[in-house]
Amino acid sequence: MKIIDVLVNDKSGIALKKGYPLILKDAVMNPEVLKEEGDLLRLIDRNRRFIAKGYYGNQNKGIGWVLTRKEEEAIDFNFFESRISAAIERRSNFKLNTQTTAYRLFNGEGDGIGGLTIDYFDGYYMVSWYSEGIYSMKHHVYGVLDKIVNAKAIYEKKRFDTKGQYIDQDDYVSGTPGDFPIIVKENGMNFAVDLNDGAMTGIFLDQRDVRAALRDKYSEGNHVLNTFSYTGAFSVAALSGGAVKTTSVDLAKRSLAKTIEQFSVNGIDYEAQDIKVMDVFDYFRYAKRHELKFDVVVLDPPSFARSKKYTFSSAKDYTALLQDAIAITEKKGFIVASTNNASFSMKKFKTFIDEAFKTSGTKYKILEESSLPKDFRTNRDYPEFNYLKVCIIQKLK
Known part of the structure; x- marks a missing residue:
């Protein structure tokens, strides 16, 4: 992955330094450098001082997301493992709850990687990708899941534009394919879920x-x-x-x-x-x-x-x-x-x-x-x- 220097305006630079996670289109002062979704962005101010690192990925909210404010932190397998592991640890109470067996395991920018969500359905995992940019890093995400979770199967949903066409599809990725619908619990109630049937899952x-x-x-x-x-x-x-x-x-x-x-x-x-x-x-x-x-x-x-x-x-x-x-x-x-x-x-x-x-x-x-x-x-x-x-x-x- 290439790392590109992206110049951001003063107003956006202040917001990004304070922790704002989204890279807005009008924040970028040299948009001509944005070529390929998935490229890593080194966000800098007009004095070329480092602000943050992120990735280029168009979605309805902006043109990418901040991933780290540490200049020396690499965006690699270890980065994804640290963020996903921390998210799973935060939801340890859900893992112990036998009355609720479906929940969000990773919630995009709230867990440190905008444009990516992971939902858990009683041993099955659904990964949703919201831009071509984050999807280009799927090998890291699936590698981490293979390492740290014991999934019955993993499915994915792509929710991004391709050549002007909106894609909202799902696909089996790995594991033993589910015999859908599967039954998950929510506060003791049962819900039938299908992870391989169009845009929705059933709940x-x-x-x-x-x-x-x-x-x-x-x-x-x-x-x-x-x-x-x-x-x-x-x-x-x-x-x-x-x-x-x-x-x-x-x-x-x-x-x-x-x-x-x-x-x-x-x-x-x-x-x-x-x-x-x-x-x-x-x-x-x-x-x-x-x-x-x-x-x-x-x-x-x-x-x-x-x-x-x-x-x-x-x-x-x-x-x-x-x-x-x-x-x-x-x-x-x-x-x-x-x-x-x-x-x-x-x-x-x-x-x-x-x-x-x-x-x-x-x-x-x-x-x-x-x-x-x-x-x-x-x-x-x-x-x-x-x-x-x-x-x-x-x-x-």
Whole structure:
């Protein structure tokens, strides 16, 4: 790997020296030196003083990540082993927890290597690569995993642009191929996972704490509406917590079979539950028309979605989405409002909530708020990398 001197402007240099991990495109004053993703970058100020070492790798957030602020530290096998070993040690409590067998083992820049995540699924490992640049160093990562973990098998997902085409695929890498779906545990609940079936695995690990809260505090005796339900994980949590019924709504046709699968592995009679394959916004209109009300509504939309009728952007449309949810939530009922959009803060998210309730003429109280769980390690100084924002709200009247 080549090492290239990259000149950064004063403002970015100050941020990088303080610990900011992302190399932004507009930070670079000599962009003509950036040739091949995977090249190592020696970041220097206008006086050619060393700031940090990183790598060149285009992704939606920037053009690369800082790896070390020690000029003498080599970016080699030992570097990757030190970072991955430390990440595994930080999660030693998870290893001892027999009730949760799926979690994030390595979380990108939070564990020292931006653009790389590693998830653990009961002995199986899923490595996700977010740029061509970090993917060029895969031999180090897989070498480290071969050395320090006893994997049943390793799979990978590539999530980066190639010749203008977005790639989101997964592949078997090594070990004994899994007989999918495998069943993992999360706080004692069962979830079916497939690591070799397109972009998704069957469960979003970052919502573990939210599912536990829904199960333990807000479900007993209630009818729960789970919108953008994907594979019905929130519905499983609600029923595990004593919900009398769940309604799961998602536009994707495969959500029906996947939700039935998740119910089945938990011994839940799926025929006693409502599973709707339809646009969530159409369902809101249907519910209003039929005067349906729910004790709990779960809102966990994608940051951006497009159907034949609608285009949804959480940055622009979350307030309207909440208004629809408020209209069909019982008095004293609860709304679990969640977003994974990193482009706005929790403070901004709360303004969406406030505007929605004011427009609806309804009072509310935020009972809980949360962000990423502990295994999704982030730097406290840079909250913009802690993308998950969740508020559990009670509708007061």
